[in-house]
Structures are given as C-alpha cells and as structure tokens.
Amino acid sequence: MKARNVVIVDGVRTPFSKGGKGKLEAARMDELGAQVVRALLARNPKVKPTDIHDFGIGLGSGAPEASTPNYVAHLAGLPAEVCNFSSNRACAGSQETAARIAMAIALGEYDCGISFGVERMGRTLMGGGAPRATTRRDSFNPKQLKMNPEQRNMPADHFQYFSVPIPDYVLDSPPGASMVQTAQNVCDMYSFTRTELDAFSMRSQHKLAKAYDAGMYKEEVMPIEVEDPVFDDDGNWLPNEKGPMVTLDRDESVRGNTTMEGLAKLPIVKGVQSWGGKELMVTAGNSCPTNSGTTAILIMSEEMALKLGIEYLARVIGWGNGGVKQQLMGIGPVVSTKQALKFTGLHPDQIDRVEFNEAFACQVVATLKEVGIPESKVNVNGGSIGIGHPIGATGNRLIMAVARELRRSNKRYGLCTQCIGFGQGMTTVFENPNAPK
Numbered sequence: 001m002k003a004r005n006v007v008i009v010d011g012v013r014t015p016f017s018k019g020g021k022g023k024l025e026a027a028r029m030d031e032l033g034a035q036v037v038r039a040l041l042a043r044n045p046k047v048k049p050t051d052i053h054d055f056g057i058g059l060g061s062g063a064p065e066a067s068t069p070n071y072v073a074h075l076a077g078l079p080a081e082v083c084n085f086s087s088n089r090a091c092a093g094s095q096e097t098a099a100r101i102a103m104a105i106a107l108g109e110y111d112c113g114i115s116f117g118v119e120r121m122g123r124t125l126m127g128g129g130a131p132r133a134t135t136r137r138d139s140f141n142p143k144q145l146k147m148n149p150e151q152r153n154m155p156a157d158h159f160q161y162f163s164v165p166i167p168d169y170v171l172d173s174p175p176g177a178s179m180v181q182t183a184q185n186v187c188d189m190y191s192f193t194r195t196e197l198d199a200f201s202m203r204s205q206h207k208l209a210k211a212y213d214a215g216m217y218k219e220e221v222m223p224i225e226v227e228d229p230v231f232d233d234d235g236n237w238l239p240n241e242k243g244p245m246v247t248l249d250r251d252e253s254v255r256g257n258t259t260m261e262g263l264a265k266l267p268i269v270k271g272v273q274s275w276g277g278k279e280l281m282v283t284a285g286n287s288c289p290t291n292s293g294t295t296a297i298l299i300m301s302e303e304m305a306l307k308l309g310i311e312y313l314a315r316v317i318g319w320g321n322g323g324v325k326q327q328l329m330g331i332g333p334v335v336s337t338k339q340a341l342k343f344t345g346l347h348p349d350q351i352d353r354v355e356f357n358e359a360f361a362c363q364v365v366a367t368l369k370e371v372g373i374p375e376s377k378v379n380v381n382g383g384s385i386g387i388g389h390p391i392g393a394t395g396n397r398l399i400m401a402v403a404r405e406l407r408r409s410n411k412r413y414g415l416c417t418q419c420i421g422f423g424q425g426m427t428t429v430f431e432n433p434n435a436p437k
C-alpha cells in the first residue's frame, strides 16, 4: 500500500459555553452540530455532500441526542449513503476521529471525510448526564483502585521521556484519581510554584482576549442563536421555562481582565491533596473549565483538493500516542509528542506552532520543558484555560487552530497535543507546504 497526502481543508465550531450554567444549556447538541456541519459545507461549495465518504464523531461522554453517529449527519442533510462511526479516546475523541479519517484517506480507502466532535458537560467533570441507578452488575468496580507491581512501578523507559523520577508517593497513590488530583500530582513531580502556573494562565487569558479583539476567531467560531436558558436560584436549568433567543458569538470563559492578584485569591479545588505533603496549587484559574460545544473539520486527500482547486490549510504528516500512569495523565503529551516527532523525523526546534490543550497549566509547562519547545510558539492565540475544553469536541478545535495558524503566520511545521483521562497523550503533526523551509 502506498500512503497518500492528507490535508485539513477547513474547520468551524460553536462558541464553547460554561458547563451546566452557560448559554448552551437549553440547546440541542444534535441541532447545533448539524448547523456546524452545514456551515462547513456552505463555506466549501466545491465539495458536494455526496463527496463526503465518512462522518466520524469524537466524544467523551458526548450528549445523548447527538452521540449516535448518524443523528447529526442526518440532521445536517448528508446523503443517507455517507458512512458514519464514533470514536472515544476520552479527551482526544475528535483528534482520534480525525486521525482515523486521515489514515483511511492516506491508505486510499476514500478521499473525503468530516470529523465532528461533541460534548455537553455539567458543572462538574462528570456531571453532564442524568443520575442512573446501578446494580451489582454495573456499579464501580473497587478493583480499579488496586495495582499490580507492573502497574505501580516506574517503567524501565521512564528517563527516555522524562527528566525527573516519579515520586514514590505518587506511584503509591490510587490510580483512579480525579483529573484535578492528577494535576496536583504533576505539580508535585515537577515542584512547580503557584506563581509560575498562575502566570502561565494569565498569559493564556490575555493572548485569547487579544486574539478575540483582533478578530482572529471570526473564521473558527460560528455565531449561533440559542434560547437563553432559565436557571433556578441553585443554578439548576429549568427545562420547562423558555428564555428569549440570544446570540452567542464568543467562548464564555474568556477573561481578559485576569490578574495575578485575582488568580492568587482563588481557592484550591476541593478534594485535591498532595500525597507528598507539598503546597496545593490547582484552582479554577489555572485549570480549564467544564464546557459544552461542537466542532467539525473537513479532511481530504491532497489529490482531491488539488483537483477541486481548494486552498487547504495544512497537510497531516504524522501522529503519536503515548501512555503514562493514570495518576499523572497530564504528562501524556510528553510521550505522544516525542513519539510523533520521532515518527515524522522532526526536531523540536523545527516546530513553529503548537496548539496545546490547556487542561491544566501545570501539564503544559511540564510538557514544554520535557519536549524542548518554548512557550512563545504555543497557543499564540490563547488556549483552553479560556476557550474551554468540551472533552470530545476539543481535538478538532486544536487541529483547526494549528492548521489555520500555520497558514496565517506562514510557518511550516506545527502540532497539536492533549492529555487524556486515565493516562495518555495524543499528538498530530502538520505541515504547511507553502511556507518557507
């Protein structure tokens, strides 16, 4: 089999709203998703709906009305003959979906596909769905909290990826850690200070607000009309009450007025502990929020793009997936990025732009140190601390952002990367062949 070039043609998304309390709370994700897909096709009139071979959905928990792969494709008006599937690599759900489509195109199975991502999160990470009664058959299995020696011990190739050992107290801590706890574990492993994490977060919020003000998000974020949700005094959405229609054209967690003083006042997230007795550091200010939103990108063989006369954004040139301890899931991108660079034969210095999902400031700072990419090349238009991270929808956002930014800045190589719950990282590498070498 011969591999063909694969390109990212375009990408569009809804604004991301605050999980459980934002303007998307009353919205149907299947309808919003269909709107996003229709907008993607309307912006690319050279591509006919019958040209789409495969429609993939990336999700974590998704949203019940939109998680069945065919639902959104049908509402978007795609022909019944378009194939559809879903993939769940938790936080990298839509990055995985895009990879699957790109791989099928590279191997010549078909020429064109859409990667769609969707998530509706609640006010807490897992608070999106209705409570469900469990039985002895499907309740949480306490064995998930036990480890065999191989699962507990530091891996033999650890120092191939990391410059510091994993503290024993982290290795001995329970594997099913919450995401915020895994962030504290990363802080402990790297002995970060709260100031450096808050400073990173403040810079991220400032870059984002500046980019929004400069109109940099106009191509990526599609303004939408939604019903203003009505909440009770405890913040619960009241489904039987209807608010007026309002326009949402901006991510809801952008905070351009973020200051170090404001961040320093934020409390530590409840329930987080340091197994090594170190300073607690994880706050709402240096973490991504919980969010809802949908994303879609159009992926094609370069051959087809050239035939149709389409000016694409970037080529996909490689991937990396890497596993780490569950308790340190935030440093998954160290492994996946080093593997992706090896796979593509690129040196970190050759990477001009990175779109790094800022799940937590600590895991981005740690990864950049380990991989050797300066912050000046990373999330130049802001990141998920302010944009938000609607789990399954994020991968597509990272892809469209880095592909667009490579083209805008006329830079050649870029990558996107993200950590993944339960201890993984995923990285995709891109090339803008029109940029100077």
Ligand SMILES: CC(C)(COP(=O)(O)OP(=O)(O)OC[C@H]1O[C@@H](n2cnc3c(N)ncnc32)[C@H](O)[C@@H]1OP(=O)(O)O)[C@@H](O)C(=O)NCCC(=O)NCCS
Pocket: 091, 123, 124, 125, 179, 180, 205, 255, 258, 259, 262, 263, 266, 269, 283, 284, 285, 287, 288, 289, 290, 359, 389, 419, 420, 421
């Ligand atoms: C960290 C977390 C627990 C915080 O939850 P929360 O307290 O409900 O957080 P919010 O985002 O609503 O922020 C709470 C308050 O902090 C303050 N705040 C947040 N960011 C701030 C900033 N940059 N400057 C000043 N204040 C800020 C605000 O007062 C905010 O309230 P408001 O939104 O009503 O203005 C939650 O966002 C979370 O779980 N994030 C991680 C999600 C995750 O794990 N995703 C997967 C990663 S792999």
